[in-house]
Amino acid sequence: MSHNDRGRKNTTSAAQIVHDIGRRVADQGGDAYLVGGAVISELSGRVPDNYDLELHGLEQTTVETILGDVAGHEPLRMEGRSYGVYRLTVEGIDIECSLPRRDSKTGPRHPDVTASIDPFMGVAAAAQRRDFTIGAIYKHVLTGQIEDPTGGRRDLAEHVLRAVDDRTFADDPLRAVRAVQLAGRYDLQPDLRTLALLRSLVPETVHLPPERFAPEWRKLFLKSEHPSIGLRLAKTMGLYRIWSPELDALDHIEQDPEYHPEGDVWTHTLLVVDEAKTRSPQELEVHLAALLHDTGKSTTTRTDERGRIIAYGHEQAGCEPAQRFLERQGFGADSVSVVTALIREHMTPHTLYREKDMVHDGAIRRLARRLSPATIDQLCVLASADIAGSSLPGGSRFDFPSGDWLRDRARALKIEHQAPIPIIHGRDLLARGWKPGPIFGQIITAAELAIENGRTETEIKDIIADSPDPDFALSAIQKE
Incomplete structure (x- = not known):
């Protein structure tokens, strides 16, 4: 079964659960509505990958009974119970069920909110707590009837991102980042009033915990066909001035027109992000590396004595600002390691290819x-x-012989998708009857270095087999 088939099957199963919830709610005299991303996706001709339900007309205890029965063996997550929010996951598809409520801000932090659950307030009143009009379109689960009290359907059709309520919009600064991912996913631009609101939220984002940002970036990169649309909005809003001065500066960094006819570094970056998305749609770290790969040019770009624009060393110079940005956005150490390694080495395929006849397997x-x-x-x-x-459409620089060559070489060594597997293991040394200790690690490391410097696997294994003790083996392996 293909990935797409599995995704379709999972979505079908989740849709069946959603319908079951809607039927059970109706049996008790209530109404279940799809709202948010699922409705936006359907109206945009896409298959939803998650479902948000708002359940009207039933007391909270009745809703909990229904959801507990529907969940069955699946865990019903109730960490949002005080807000009337419940979550379950069906074959990888998230279903969130909530009760209508009013939120009252009680302090400057995101958790400083008092929720007043009111299952009988009606759709028009419930929609007022939503952030954007496109997220306040309600679709009845059973009848399919649309209720659109804020005009979100028109805004979606016209590609407009519009705030629902100016008075409450500033309650959560994360809405500035959410706007970025929504713009990228659905090709939206904020109206002038909403853009002003978003800009006013930008300074407040520094007070949010980092873990709240990363999910929004994941949505932008993994669910957008052209993430550059959202990234442009982030630039327009001034988000990079707060989060990454190096990234913010890229639109003022010129490049050598011979190699970069597309223009400044920011223009180039947006093109690279979309190209990376096209080539590898679900590799988040590659997308992040594309966004940040040239941040080092903000400090290394200069004009040489011949009048050419150069940025020697920008690969290494970009690693520190990239790490700082990613950590501030809540990405874990593993993601940071992958992204910074890609940035540090992103020119290496070309460097190796120029000397390809002299590049050995090591x-x-x-x-x-x-x-x-x-x-x-x-x-x-x-x-x-x-x-x-770095190319104009149809230009010869779309050719990438260095990449094809490097992939072929790596594939032959079985290291295209992983680091080299050590040729010597501790068990090999134990089999010789040697006593384990720190020297085992030294032998294993020395063997890898010897291989990288051109010695053969057979030669190294013969040394291990013929050596009387670990010290002799280490010395023999380390000899040129």
Whole structure:
């Protein structure tokens, strides 16, 4: 079964659960509405990948009984119970059920909110707590009838992102980041009033915990066909001035027109992001690396004595600002390691290719080891996107022979998608009857370095087999 078939099957199963909830709610005299992303997706001709339900006309205890019965063996997550919010996951598809409520801000922090649950307030009143009009379109689960008290359906058709209520919009600064991912996913632009509201929220985002940002970035990159649309909005709103001065500066950094006919570094970056998305739709770290790969140019770009614009060392210079940005946005250490490794090495495919006749297998293995936990395959995706983002449509620089060559070399060594597997393991040394200790690690490391420097696996294993003790083996392996 293909990935798409599995996704369709999972969505079908979740849709059946949604319908079951709607039927049970109706049996008790209530109404269940789809709202938010699922409705936006359907109206945009897409298959929903999650479902938000708002359940009207029933007391909270009745809703909990219904959801408990529907969940069955699936865990019903009730951490949002005080807000009338319940979650369950069916075959990887999230279903969130909530009761209508009013939120009252009681302090400056996001948790400083008092929720007043009112199952009988009606759709028009319930819609007022939603952030954007496109997220306040209600679709009855059983009848399919649309209720649109804020005009979201018209805004979606006209590609407008519009705030529902000016008075409450500023209650959650995360809405500034949510606007970015919604703009990217559905090709939206805020109206002038909403843009002003978004800009006013930007300074407040510094007070939010980092873990709230990362999910919004994931949605932008993984669910957008053209993430650059959202990234442009973030620039217009001034988000990068707060989060990454290096990223914010890129639209003022010129490039050599011979190699970058597309223009400044920011223009190039947006092209690279979309190219990376096209080449590898679900590799978030590659997309993030595409966004941040040239941030080092903000500090390394200069004009040389011949009048050419250069940025030597920008790969390494970009690693620190990229790490700072990613950590501030709530990405974990693993993601940071992958992204910074890709940024550091993103010019390496071209460097190696220029000397390809002299590059031995050890150099390819060293590259794979330096990259880990990133991979040569990911690096080639990024470098290919970088080339395409440096070209005018139809230009010869869309060709990427260095990537094809590097992939072939890595594939032959079985390291296209992973770091090299050590040729010597502790068990091999134990089999010789040697006593374990720190020297085992030294032998294993020395063997890898010897392989990278051109010695053969057979030669190394023969040394282990013929050595009388670990010290002799280490010395023999380390000899040139």
